[in-house]
Amino acid sequence: MNTNTRVLTGNEACAEGAMAAGMRFYAGYPITPSSEIAEVLSGLLPKAGGVFIQMEDEISSMAAIIGASLTGTKSMTATSGPGFSLMQENIGYAVMAEVPCVIVDVMRGGPSTGLPTNSSQGDIMQAAWGTHGDHPIIALAPSSVREAFDQTIEAFNLSERYRTPVILLMDEIIAHLNEKVRMPAPDDYAVINRVKPNGPGEDYLPYAFTDTDVPPMADFGSGYRFHVTGLTHDPTGFPSTSHDNVQALYERFDRKINGRRDEIVSAEYFYMQDAEVVVIAYGSVARSVRHVVKTGRVQGKKIGMLRLKSIWPFADKLVSDATCNARAVLVPEMNMGQIVRQVRAVVHGVPVFAFNKINGAPITPQDLEKEIGEIYDQL
Amino acid sequence: MINYEQYLRTEKLPLIWCPGCGHGIVMKALLRAVHEAQLDKDKVCMVSGIGCSSRLTGYVDFNTLHTTHGRAIAFATGIKMARPEMHVIVITGDGDASSIGGNHLIHAARRNIDLTVVLFNNQIYGMTGGQVSPTTPYNAYASTAPYGSFENNFDIPQLVEAAGASFVARGTAYHAMPLTNYIVKAIDRKGFSLVEALSPCPTTFGRRNKQGDGVKMLQRQKDHTISQRKAESMPDSELNDKIITGIFVDIQKPECREEYQKLIDHKKGKGA
Secondary structure (H helix, E strand, O other), rough: OOEEEEEEEEEHHHHHHHHHHHEEEEEOOOOOOOHHHHHHHHHHHHHOEEEEEEEOOHHHHHHHHHHHHHHHHHOEEEEHHHHHHHEEEHHHHHHHHHOOOOEEEEEEEEOOEEEEEEOOOOHHHHHHHHOOOOOOOOOOOOOHHHHHHHHHHHHHHHHHHHOOOOEEEHHHHHHEEEEEEEOOOHHHHHHHHOOOOOOOOOHOOOOOOOOOOOOOOOOOOOOOOOEOOOOOOOOOOEEOOOOHHHHHHHHHHHHHHHHHHHHHHHHEEEOOOOOOOOEEEEOOOHHHHHHHHHHHHOOOHHHHHEEEEEEEOOHHHHHHHOOOOEEEEEHHHHHHHHHHHHHHOOOOOOOOEEEEEEOOOOOOHHHHHHHHHHHHHHH | OOOHHHHHHHHHHOOOOOOOOOOOHHHHHHHHHHHHHHOOHHHHHEEEEEHHHHHHHHHEEEEEEEOOOHHHHHHHHHHHHOOOOOOEEEEHHHHHHHHHOHHHHHHHHHOOOEEEEEEEEOOOOOOOEOOOOOOOOOOOEEEEEOOOOOOOEEEEEEHHHHHHHOOEEEEEEEHHHHHHHHHHHHHHHOOOOEEEOOOOHHHHHHHHOOOHHHHHHHHHHHHEEEHHHHHOOOHHHHHHEEEEEEEEEOOOOOOHHHHHHHHHHHHHHHHH
């Protein structure tokens, strides 16, 4: 075995990816099926001079990573459904105060304590709309263990670039899947760090309107004394309820993320050139879809997969473009149909079918073959 | 003689606090303490939650963080763990710290993490309109206790002492100079320190409980508090309606971030 090849679970790869991205502060509260991320990091962080702390709950975990990030330390937490719900208020704070951080949500069935040790893709909408208010968010979803590593780095890069919390939506199947992973060398991936101010402290505007819509961010303790609040604020960071300031602030939030979909959105095209039936999938479900596409092609069926690597902001144009020549679109999900609604909003003139399995068991190739067979019968 | 302006964002004045509120007095005590402790402004981080007291962070010229309701100590824990060289001071109220944030309060004390908490206790939810708080006395009135509070109240110093704090004191807005002294000591003590500052709220507590204006409420503080030293030699019968002030805990014990640093040094020394 190559020394750079390891057998890892998605959770372990996520922890390794965070270290590779330069994460040096983790605060979390144990919850299945995410706990191995904390367990691995409690061992790795002190060796790298970083900090691991097991907090008293998920609310404080989210608060602590925001505090740590304000000092310039890349920070993350990991949790699962019920814990993710508890974090929501402070995720909103991180959006409002524009504090980069990464939240890993290993999805299990819900609501409530739900299905602790089974898989789900039930938190797609919670990732976008779990906090109160109206704001854009970035969320990614890995489909393999290697991708759990890559996307954790990507999550940090996006959070640093756009000064925003980024959510990694991993399903339990990927989190606990053991796979052989060829580990990339540090030269093989980019690590992006937030832009810091360089002018005099008295001129620093922590929430300035800039060309990129992302203001430079000073570290607490570095000589730029500024105020951070969860209240709507003006470019100085102090509370403002002026209608003009408030409207401008929310519009900037929207521009900096929704306005840059092209830079953020990513997807994989699998046998899509001539696909008549396009299957749109993400997370572990894409693994079964891949198998079905391959076997379908052998049988002469023109099936293709559009695999969403990013979930939010939604790949509106990409989905619309990729399905315009299709005869049918199928969206299989381990929920009652969360992404399919997004797909239906942007696909016109092509029937969109949903396949929903929410019993904790994986969506299998057999499930999909049956479903696709029925779709073909209708065409 | 301290020049308060060097610590204030004077352009943000006037303060949001009501006439007669004790919070301004407590804020001055805090600034005197910071001055006396000779802290570098760039290395001070003041973190607050939600409520009247927590608006303080907007007025003072440090690294300041105005967080979510009850969570100031949790945000502060992240800052201190990530940057132990910072002097992290938490500004919080009685509802903020002991109700919605009660869990963080006891766990920070248990960890003995080096934070200085200044808890402004006005015995009521002031900014939200005078609802009952965990420190509202039994039988006192509040907007959600129109017939008088039927619950027992927290004694905050006892709570954090039991949870493991290394410095605990109680002062009042009336006794402003001892209060300053307590905060200086709290800043100096390596470990979890809490100073409870009793602060009159004539607008939402005093009015409902017929305690008069801010001056009358300060007079009441003078009449109803007694120093721990004096209290020791007094019979319980005379202490019935008294609130005891002073330093209750002042000890040294392992501090959370220093203990973690030992772990880092040990593990780094061994190599990854």
